[in-house]
Amino acid sequence: MFASEVYTSRRLTLLAKMAEKGAKGLAIFLGNVESPMNYWDNCYKFRQDSNFLYFWGIDEPLFAATLDLESGEECIYGNDVDIDDIIWMGPQDSVAVKAASVGVANSRPYSDFAKAVAAARAKGREIHFLPAARHYTQMTLASILGLAPEEVVTAGKKGCAKASDALVRSVIGMRLVRDSLEIAEIDKACDLGYEMHTVARQGVKVGTVEQEIVGRMEGTTMCKGWGPSFATILTQHGEIFHCHSHEAVIEPGKLLVIDAGAESNVHYASDFTRTYPTAGKYTSQQRDIYQIVYECNELAFEFVRPGVRYRDVHLAVARHMLDSLSQLGLVKGDLDTMLAEGIAGLFMPHGLGHNMGMDVHDMEDLGENLVGYDDDQTRSPQLGLGSLRMARTLVPGNVLTDEPGIYFIPDLIESWKKDGVDKGMVNYEKLKEYYTFGGIRLEDDVLVTEDGARRLGSKRLPIAPDEVEAAMAAE
Amino acid sequence: MFASEVYTSRRLTLLAKMAEKGAKGLAIFLGNVESPMNYWDNCYKFRQDSNFLYFWGIDEPLFAATLDLESGEECIYGNDVDIDDIIWMGPQDSVAVKAASVGVANSRPYSDFAKAVAAARAKGREIHFLPAARHYTQMTLASILGLAPEEVVTAGKKGCAKASDALVRSVIGMRLVRDSLEIAEIDKACDLGYEMHTVARQGVKVGTVEQEIVGRMEGTTMCKGWGPSFATILTQHGEIFHCHSHEAVIEPGKLLVIDAGAESNVHYASDFTRTYPTAGKYTSQQRDIYQIVYECNELAFEFVRPGVRYRDVHLAVARHMLDSLSQLGLVKGDLDTMLAEGIAGLFMPHGLGHNMGMDVHDMEDLGENLVGYDDDQTRSPQLGLGSLRMARTLVPGNVLTDEPGIYFIPDLIESWKKDGVDKGMVNYEKLKEYYTFGGIRLEDDVLVTEDGARRLGSKRLPIAPDEVEAAMAAE
Numbered sequence: 001m002f003a004s005e006v007y008t009s010r011r012l013t014l015l016a017k018m019a020e021k022g023a024k025g026l027a028i029f030l031g032n033v034e035s036p037m038n039y040w041d042n043c044y045k046f047r048q049d050s051n052f053l054y055f056w057g058i059d060e061p062l063f064a065a066t067l068d069l070e071s072g073e074e075c076i077y078g079n080d081v082d083i084d085d086i087i088w089m090g091p092q093d094s095v096a097v098k099a100a101s102v103g104v105a106n107s108r109p110y111s112d113f114a115k116a117v118a119a120a121r122a123k124g125r126e127i128h129f130l131p132a133a134r135h136y137t138q139m140t141l142a143s144i145l146g147l148a149p150e151e152v153v154t155a156g157k158k159g160c161a162k163a164s165d166a167l168v169r170s171v172i173g174m175r176l177v178r179d180s181l182e183i184a185e186i187d188k189a190c191d192l193g194y195e196m197h198t199v200a201r202q203g204v205k206v207g208t209v210e211q212e213i214v215g216r217m218e219g220t221t222m223c224k225g226w227g228p229s230f231a232t233i234l235t236q237h238g239e240i241f242h243c244h245s246h247e248a249v250i251e252p253g254k255l256l257v258i259d260a261g262a263e264s265n266v267h268y269a270s271d272f273t274r275t276y277p278t279a280g281k282y283t284s285q286q287r288d289i290y291q292i293v294y295e296c297n298e299l300a301f302e303f304v305r306p307g308v309r310y311r312d313v314h315l316a317v318a319r320h321m322l323d324s325l326s327q328l329g330l331v332k333g334d335l336d337t338m339l340a341e342g343i344a345g346l347f348m349p350h351g352l353g354h355n356m357g358m359d360v361h362d363m364e365d366l367g368e369n370l371v372g373y374d375d376d377q378t379r380s381p382q383l384g385l386g387s388l389r390m391a392r393t394l395v396p397g398n399v400l401t402d403e404p405g406i407y408f409i410p411d412l413i414e415s416w417k418k419d420g421v422d423k424g425m426v427n428y429e430k431l432k433e434y435y436t437f438g439g440i441r442l443e444d445d446v447l448v449t450e451d452g453a454r455r456l457g458s459k460r461l462p463i464a465p466d467e468v469e470a471a472m473a474a475e
Numbered sequence: 476m477f478a479s480e481v482y483t484s485r486r487l488t489l490l491a492k493m494a495e496k497g498a499k500g501l502a503i504f505l506g507n508v509e510s511p512m513n514y515w516d517n518c519y520k521f522r523q524d525s526n527f528l529y530f531w532g533i534d535e536p537l538f539a540a541t542l543d544l545e546s547g548e549e550c551i552y553g554n555d556v557d558i559d560d561i562i563w564m565g566p567q568d569s570v571a572v573k574a575a576s577v578g579v580a581n582s583r584p585y586s587d588f589a590k591a592v593a594a595a596r597a598k599g600r601e602i603h604f605l606p607a608a609r610h611y612t613q614m615t616l617a618s619i620l621g622l623a624p625e626e627v628v629t630a631g632k633k634g635c636a637k638a639s640d641a642l643v644r645s646v647i648g649m650r651l652v653r654d655s656l657e658i659a660e661i662d663k664a665c666d667l668g669y670e671m672h673t674v675a676r677q678g679v680k681v682g683t684v685e686q687e688i689v690g691r692m693e694g695t696t697m698c699k700g701w702g703p704s705f706a707t708i709l710t711q712h713g714e715i716f717h718c719h720s721h722e723a724v725i726e727p728g729k730l731l732v733i734d735a736g737a738e739s740n741v742h743y744a745s746d747f748t749r750t751y752p753t754a755g756k757y758t759s760q761q762r763d764i765y766q767i768v769y770e771c772n773e774l775a776f777e778f779v780r781p782g783v784r785y786r787d788v789h790l791a792v793a794r795h796m797l798d799s800l801s802q803l804g805l806v807k808g809d810l811d812t813m814l815a816e817g818i819a820g821l822f823m824p825h826g827l828g829h830n831m832g833m834d835v836h837d838m839e840d841l842g843e844n845l846v847g848y849d850d851d852q853t854r855s856p857q858l859g860l861g862s863l864r865m866a867r868t869l870v871p872g873n874v875l876t877d878e879p880g881i882y883f884i885p886d887l888i889e890s891w892k893k894d895g896v897d898k899g900m901v902n903y904e905k906l907k908e909y910y911t912f913g914g915i916r917l918e919d920d921v922l923v924t925e926d927g928a929r930r931l932g933s934k935r936l937p938i939a940p941d942e943v944e945a946a947m948a949a950e
Contacts, residue, residue: 035510035511035512035519035609035610036510036608036609036610037510037519037522038522038524038525038608038833038834038840039525039608039834039836039838039839039840040608040628040629040839040840041836041839042705042834042835042836042839043706044510044512044519044520045519045706046719047512047513049513050513050514083886083887083890086884086886086887087715087716087824087884087886087887088715088716088717089715089716089717090712090714090715091886133511133513133514133515134510134511134610135510135511135609135610135611135614136610138614139610139613139614139624143624149614149618153515154515211697211698211699212698212699214697214698215694215695215696215697215698215699216694216698217694218693218694218697219690219691219692219693219694219695219697219698220690220694221690222686222689222690222693222694223686223687223689223690223691223694224686224687224690230512230517231518231520237565239565240562240563240564240565241562241563241564242563242564244521349562358513359513359514359517360517361514361516361517363514364514364515364516364517365513365514365515409561409562411558411561411562411566412558412561412562415558
């Protein structure tokens with residue numbers, strides 16, 4: 001938790017932004033409750049709602065808050081403990097003390113939150129809410145607001161129609177620009193991610209079960225941080241993006257994609273990907289593709305500076321990728337035509353990167369397009385570019401990932417071939433040599449600075465192919 | 476996952492039990508979906524609903540099942556994947572193949588589940604459902620069944636009034652008696668729990684931050700199993716039962732309570748507690764109390780056999796505890812009177828143990844009293860005995876925890892003193908020497924066998940005080 005002034009100042013900024021937009025009424029914030037794992041009292045590790053945490057700081061379940069956009073009155077809702085709670089959870093500060101610790105003067109019992117919203121609705125006041133990011137919040141907000149559960153969540157990439165556009169845009173505007181306190185926390189999360197990936201790289205040995213490396217990595221994050229910032233991806237099937245099965249034994253000659261990050265104790269994320277040769281040396285085929293992905297990663301970083309659109313960085317990377325793949329004979333034709341036709345999407349069917357902050361895909365619950373696109377940008381329908389989560393014009397304080405990848409996905413290749421999607425620009429014959437290749441992704445976390453960019457964390461994980469092989473040989 | 480015959484046989488047994496109870500209509504089972512952590516697509520590690528897993532085996536999100544109690548017809552509901560899913564999740568077996576792998580001949584799309592329930596309701600057929608254990612299940616069942624969300628969950632210890640009593644009792648009857656396959660899995664979970672606690676004990680060093688040990692322990696569970704079976708308790712404040720804060724640095728002269736267990740990859744739990752002297756040697760005051768708790772643990776194990784009520788084992792332990800505490804001068808008076816008045820509850824305000832199986836508190840979502848009490852037993856209102864989760868007459872195949880503890884909780888002691896709860900049987904003056912003591916708990920997992928009991932797992936963690944000190948000295 002930061003000092004109380006941080007939260008007070010954020011709420012004042014929010015009030016000012018809402019006033020600029022002419023918004024009146026009551027802004028409401030519902031914190032998370034415990035999330036049951038297999039029964040009501042056996043819960044996953046508590047994670048507070050990021051927006052609640054950002055404005056109200058209290059990192060505990062069953063809290064809510066209201067901010068009156070006209071009077072500026074703030075109130076935190078939560079329950080004080082009784083003797084039974086003390087036996088199970090120990091002595092606790094009162095809700096009033098907790099509220100004061102984040103600069104809030106008023107506090108009331110939790111059940112008064114619904115009453116406060118009902119009273120404001122009865123007076124015809126507008127209620128500003130953010131889309132719910134969990135089932136409890138969905139169910140509770142729907143009930144309090146008299147809406148259907150599907151009306152209070154983000155549907156698809158466009159956001160939630162019934163949520164407050166003014167509040168959503170104000171929050172996005174604030175959270176997209178990280179201040180120095182936040183950047184220091186992201187650096188910490190990155191340093192922990194570095195440790196996590198180092199433990200992982202040291203564990204890459206033929207014969208090891210993937211799960212053992214995952215256990216050691218995730219254990220590392222919990223020793224000093226909150227835990228993993230998302231479910232670790234560690235797979236010899238890099239062509240499957242969200243492969244969460246870890247039963248396989250590490251075999252020689254494969255590529256192992258490790259995409260993982262840590263969340264700091266105050267809830268800022270890191271997110272790195274490296275791709276290792278399972279037996280310590282890349283084959284010549286692997287090295288050719290690796291070199292392209294590595295160059296794409298470096299190229300993207302060189303492009304990042306204020307005023308540049310990240311969509312254009314994605315396209316510059318796609319262009320370099322196509323150029324290099326054409327030198328390998330995998331694609332053929334005019335470079336601009338290939339780029340315009342989205343041929344790169346066959347090899348990289350995801351975007352170059354996403355915003356990262358308190359959430360690893362920051363604020364994704366508020367609507368991908370609102371978070372990642374300027375008002376004058378429209379999302380491409382193409383495979384790859386269409387998956388780009390961050391397309392905006394960069395400003396200092398933005399934090400994003402730089403994560404190009406090349407994958408050979410047999411089902412996708414066959415589907416393009418069958419449908420002629422490539423318009424003759426893909427060499428399917430040559431591609432057959434790559435059907436068991438898997439995939440390569442290389443990801444760093446980048447801060448947009450006043451005059452350029454900085455890779456986050458104090459050290460960069462080995463990434464150049466020689467550097468990776470040397471690190472593995474030394475371990 | 477077990478062989479398909481296991482699940483087929485369980486469903487046949489369930490059908491027979493429901494028929495015995497005269498139940499007709501449709502039994503419905505709603506599996507879990509992914510549980511969002513900070514936004515909809517960043518989820519906690521998937522954990523299937525235990526009852527779904529027990530009868531239908533499929534360990535993946537977004538499945539449901541129906542069992543027609545009259546025709547015996549079974550159906551599994553789930554969605555087949557498309558090319559977008561394949562890019563992100565890899566090629567998948569069809570729902571039909573997955574259904575066949577657990578012995579089910581029929582499968583349909585997920586959305587047909589709600590339709591099947593609606594069709595049965597429209598015909599006036601009875602719908603048998605189990606109480607929901609998560610918010611999504613609560614919201615979805617309520618909507619499908621036309622009930623309020625609070626009507627489909629277990630409220631307090633009595634269970635859920637609208638859920639099917641026949642189904643709840645049938646499931647409890649089956650899951651309370653573990654077969655050899657299940658016991659083998661629990662043994663595995665216990666062996667992993669042994670490793671987890673060994674790593675922990677080796678990490679107990681003055682100056683270490685508690686969180687570092689927790690990280691190493693939980694990492695250990697993920698290397699070979701699903702993960703921790705519940706949030707690890709590791710605290711120098713053993714008097715706070717569910718202390719999940721791990722920021723403290725280990726100080727000399729304290730007691731460190733570690734209560735943690737592992738869940739195997741096929742979802743069976745272990746649960747052990749040990750209490751270590753932070754600097755490697757118990758003080759004389761600590762050793763006196765430790766010896767009592769140790770004797771209570773051993774005594775309970777000796778009592779466990781078929782035909783014995785676990786409530787009586789709890790009382791035998793409470794009696795020995797009071798007898799020993801009176802020798803230390805902490806309580807005074809006639810032993811039977813102290814026992815009847817529940818004086819032991821001041822020192823052990825929890826029950827001696829609980830059922831353990833797929834859930835660490837097995838089936839708690841179905842209602843504590845139905846799971847843990849015979850029909851002719853009523854739950855005591857006393858502190859301690861009233862928290863006993865397992866009071867039943869033991870039968871072979873029961874798996875339970877044996878976890879006596881002694882705690883000195885200043886707020887609780889002061890509250891008893893103020894209200895005269897002890898009727899003069901507590902020596903408050905002497906108790907003042909224990910206000911910074913903390914607490915001790917010692918827990919093993921026990922299987923009721925045909926002729927007695929067996930501690931689960933291949934090895935028992937060091938527990939006798941000399942044995943603990945020797946293990947710590949060797950590390």
